[in-house]
Amino acid sequence: MATICNMGAEIGATTSTFPYNDRMMEYLQATSRGFVADYADKYRSLLKADEGATYDQLIEIDLNTLEPHVNGPFTPDLATPISKMRETAIKNDWPLQVRVALIGSCTNSSYEDMSRSASIAQDALDHGLKAKSLFTVTPGSEQIRATIARDGQLKVLEEFGGLVLANACGPCIGQWDRRDIKKGDKNTIVSSYNRNFTGRNDSNPETHAFVTSPDLVTAFAVAGDLGFNPLTDTLKDKDGNEFKLAEPHGLGLPTNGYDPGEDTYQAPPEDRAAVTVAVSPTSDRLQLLQPFKPWNGKDSYNMPILIKSKGKTTTDHISQAGPWLKYRGHLQNISNNYMxxxxxxxxxxxxxxRNYYTGEYDGVPETAMYYRDVKHQPWVVVGGENFGEGSSREHAALEPRYLGGFAIIARSFARIHETNLKKQGMLPLVFKNPADYEKINFDDTIDLIGLTTLTPGKDLKMVVHTKSGESWETELTHTYNAEQIEWFKAGSALNKMAESHK
Structure with missing residues (x-):
């Protein structure tokens, strides 16, 4: 049986072979969700493995021996233990100076996270030190911001040199007016965010972005050095005396409960039919959405491949953030960043x-619009493993649908992106034989057969037509349930919801 490490969002880490525990109950009760705790507690005896259950693999993790790691740069998949960070950075020519240290956002911004970071900051302040790196703090919610403001952690972080940002995504998705460097400058930043793909935070492909715990990010801010190991290395205080940072500490739950903060919610009017949303037709940031067309009830033939993507294709590759985010309310404009x-x-x-019909090279959005507007031909995208991993941004599914896409065919999908595609009426389909990805050429065309009898668990047939005139066929799997199939038929989940309310 696998040992489970429950990382409660605001209660810290607990280790258990049982998926439900008293500390989680305390957290739910503290966040006004006691009814959930009571319901789970009622069925506590059922929340465990069946007697005699067997597993393919037994994984045991002794957290006492697990060394802190730093992940990156440019991907969360590359992990380096803190004891090896300096030599690894030098070997790979990663800049050792930490220009900016960033904690918070939706990830790693719990009360305990902020408290532990504040304890490190206070330790530094007690020794006469402040952050050497630029240091930013993004509370994960208004509740967290208000609670740490009341309890004093926010004041400590500010005195340490921290700049408190809005309770929003911020630099995690590129909403960052960064001014300490110019685009193209090679530099290192460290954050406790959940992604660090190339250019994601500041649109600079030369920014070496690393992700790690809020504890280590704060320690890096004190030292300003990516090679600093707080477990073994010393710093010099204001008088030149050497000292080691004390082990961080922080309560999992606030002693005085959570402060909900400012309530900015505005309820919609009871009579919504009387509300008209006025959007300027010349606005480049706002655009009223138009319903997507429903499925025509037929199989689809001779669809060109818009792009066969190579390697990792994340939602940052599919729909970039940063400066593009100003177009989130304008589907036509933000679709200009598709893939x-x-x-x-x-x-x-x-x-x-390459445009299948003209043979000319152009951008991905421009070619998609040519297929849609000139040839009136739906198209497909072919991708590899875990297509759409990363942030769960809906525009990565809205854009291909808007540009005339019909299906995404991949070796496998990231779960949330797969669901988002379904919601917009796109077909996320998986090669039954993953090796078929290699056989497909960029200038093939695709038929999808079996859509008229689309049912849960039933494979579809794909016929591939090559430029030479030869054809071959294979099977594609899908994860549609009955409700999701109705989304596809209606043209989107929103269309289906509108139908049901007529």
């Missing part, structure tokens, strides 16, 4: 694909 970060399998370039 511009994905690597084209044919030429290993980004945003340079």
């Amino acid at each position: 511009i970060g994905a690597i084209n399998w044919e030429n290993e370039k980004a945003n340079t694909i």
Whole structure:
């Protein structure tokens, strides 16, 4: 049986072979969700493995021996233990100076996280030190911001040199007016965010972004050095005396409960039919949405492949953040970033694909619009493993639907992106034989057969037509349930909801 490490969002880490525990109950009660705790407690005896259950693999993790790691740069998949960080950075020519240290956002911004970071900051202040790096603090919610303001942690972080940002995504998704460097400057930042793909935080491809715990981020801010190991290394206080940072500490739950903060919710009017939303037709940031067309009830034939992406294709590759976020309310404009970060399998370039009909190279959005507006032909995208991993941004599914896409065919999907595609009426389909990804060429066309009898668990047939005139076929799997199939037929989940309310 696998040992489970329950990382409660605001209660800290507990280790258990039982998926439900008293500390989680305390957290739910403290956050006004006691009814959930009571319901789970009622069925506590059922929340465990069946007697005699067997598992393919036994994983045991002794957290007492688990060394802190730093992940990156450019991907959360690359992990380096803190004891090896300096030599690894030097070997790979990663800048050792930490220009900016960032804690918070939706990830790693619990009361305990903020308290532990504040304890490190206070230790530094007691020795006459402040942050050497620029240091930003993004509370994960208004409740957290208000509670740490009341309890004093926020004041400590500010005295340490911290800049408190809004309770929002902020630099995690590129909403960052960064001014300490110029685009193209090679530099290192460290955050406790959940993603660190190239250019994600500040739109600078030369920013080496690392992710780690709020504790280590704060320690890096004190030292200003990526090679600093707070477990073994010393610092010099204001008088030149050496000292080691004390072990961080913090309560899992606030002693005086949570402060809900300012309530900014505005309830909609009871008579919504009387409300008209006025949007300027010349606005480049706002645009009223139009319903997508429902499925035509037929199988789809001769669809060109817009792009066969190579390697990792995250939602940052599919729909970039940063400066593009100002267009979130304008589907037409934000669709101009669709797949511009994905690597084209044919030429290993980004945003340079060959138009199937003209043979000319152009950007991905421009080619998609040509297929949609000139040829009136739906298209497909072919991708690899875990297609759509990363942030769960809906525009990564809205954009291909708006641009005339019909299906995304991949080796596998990130779960949330797969569901988002379904909600917008796109078909996320998986190669039954993963090796078929290699057989497909960028200039093939695709038929999808079996849509008229689409049912849960029933495979679809894909017929691939090559440029030479030969054809081959294979099977595609899907994870649609009955309700999701109705979304596809209606053209989107929103269309289906509108139908049911007529």
